[in-house]
Amino acid sequence: MIALAVLLSVIPSFRLIAQDTSHIVLPADTMHHGVRPMGAFWRSFLLPGWGQAVTGRQVTGATFVAWEGVTAMMTLKAQQEANYLKAIHSQNLGLKRQEVQDWLVLWIFNHLFSGAEAYVSGHLRDFPPDLKVRAFPNGIGITVPLPRIAAP
Secondary structure, eight states: OHHHHHHHHHSOSSOOGGGOOTTOOOOGGGSOOSOOHHHHHHHHHHSTTHHHHHTTOHHHHHHHHHHHHHHHHHHHHHHHHHHHHHHTTOTTHHHHHHHHHHHHHHHHHHHHHHHHHHHHHHHSTTSOTTOEEEEETTEEEEEOOOOOOOOO
16 A cells, blocks of 8 residues: 555656646747847856847946956056066065956956856846836835736
């Protein structure tokens, strides 16, 4: 009796109709258009700002590109200064090497954060732009516009 109960609980004897998704047809207006979230992630991971640009977030993409330039140039500048301090046998070489590492970490973080932001914006691309959050005396209110359905 116990073996039969275990067998029936482990292996279902039938599938529910809701579990069968082979008959579902999506309308054309709900199909995915443009780049997928993982595509946006990889684009921005390789070149920060690229994934944001293809998801329609040009200002955010430009911000990541600008920060990429700042971190790259500051890493190179600090490395040149570290090379100079090494050549003159300065006592401050350890501090300058730490600065190079700090800028390098920020440079790498820019790639990771840009990719993550592009991934999220790829998922939220179809989110309603008219969403409004308002503060009220007793809390916060959120309004979402709903489409009107014409009566037949």
